[in-house]
Amino acid sequence: AQTVTQSQPEMSVQEAETVTLSCTYDTSESDYYLFWYKQPPSRQMILVIRQEAYKQQNATENRFSVNFQKAAKSFSLKISDSQLGDAAMYFCAYRRRGTQLSGTASKLTFGTGTRLQVTL
Amino acid sequence: NAGVTQTPKFRVLKTGQSMTLLCAQDMNHEYMYWYRQDPGMGLRLIHYSVGEGTTAKGEVPDGYNVSRLKKQNFLLGLESAAPSQTSVYFCASSYTPYEQYFGPGTRLTVT
Numbered sequence A: 001a002q003t004v005t006q007s008q009p010e011m012s013v014q015e016a017e018t019v020t021l022s023c024t025y026d027t028s029e030s031d032y033y034l035f036w037y038k039q040p041p042s043r044q045m046i047l048v049i050r051q052e053a054y055k056q057q058n059a060t061e062n063r064f065s066v067n068f069q070k071a072a073k074s075f076s077l078k079i080s081d082s083q084l085g086d087a088a089m090y091f092c093a094y095r096r097r098g099t100q101l102s103g104t105a106s107k108l109t110f111g112t113g114t115r116l117q118v119t120l
Numbered sequence B: 001n002a003g004v005t006q007t008p009k010f011r012v013l014k015t016g017q018s019m020t021l022l023c024a025q026d027m028n029h030e031y032m033y034w035y036r037q038d039p040g041m042g043l044r045l046i047h048y049s050v051g052e053g054t055t056a057k058g059e060v061p062d063g064y065n066v067s068r069l070k071k072q073n074f075l076l077g078l079e080s081a082a083p084s085q086t087s088v089y090f091c092a093s094s095y096t097p098y099e100q101y102f103g104p105g106t107r108l109t110v111t
Helices: none
Strands: A003-005 A010-014 A019-021 A024-026 A032-039 A046-052 A064-069 A074-079 A088-096 A114-119 B004-007 B010-013 B019-025 B031-037 B043-049 B065-067 B073-078 B087-094 B106-110
Touching (some): A010 A019, A024 A074, A032 A074, A046 A064, B004 B087, B019 B087, B019 B106, B043 B065, B043 B073
Parallel strands (some): A010 A114, B010 B106
Antiparallel strands (some): A003 A024, A032 A046, A032 A088, B019 B073, B031 B043, B065 B073, B087 B106
């Protein structure tokens, strides 16, 4: 079974600084997707960034980038130039790649989340 | 384009009562999902559907039933609510199995 571990329950960063959130996962699959979701106080789950395991290049979306280390099964999120609006819970998630849905293969497996505070 | 909507946003039930949560999406997505979110546990999949008329069990299906009579709607039912079902429930949908779009959540309290 796949597991996703976020070892940092809380992180804090000053506005305009850079912060890195950690995520590790365990899987026997070789092809999969990894995601970072943001959940602000409104509770809405917002997709921040996605990484395909078969791609060696790290994904980037504006101020958000990942450091994907497939051999180490590590998938960290870097937020540059942090803004007050970045304060939220951040969830790392895993999903198997595949065209057929069977059993629980369709599910996203989430980590327990990291609460990010942004201070002035 | 409203995306994924959930009804109701909040609900308080007494033990043994029943209710139905409604999820609706207007993106013509084939796949729909119900998750529950508990403190310190992330989101866990309850049931999902890969198309109209289909449903399947997820990670924590016990105590819940679902139906997908129309492509745009996915209903989650609790036949006899228990305090252990106190949680925040999220619906999600996707066109492919990979990228899921989430609704705003329903906070359910069972006393």
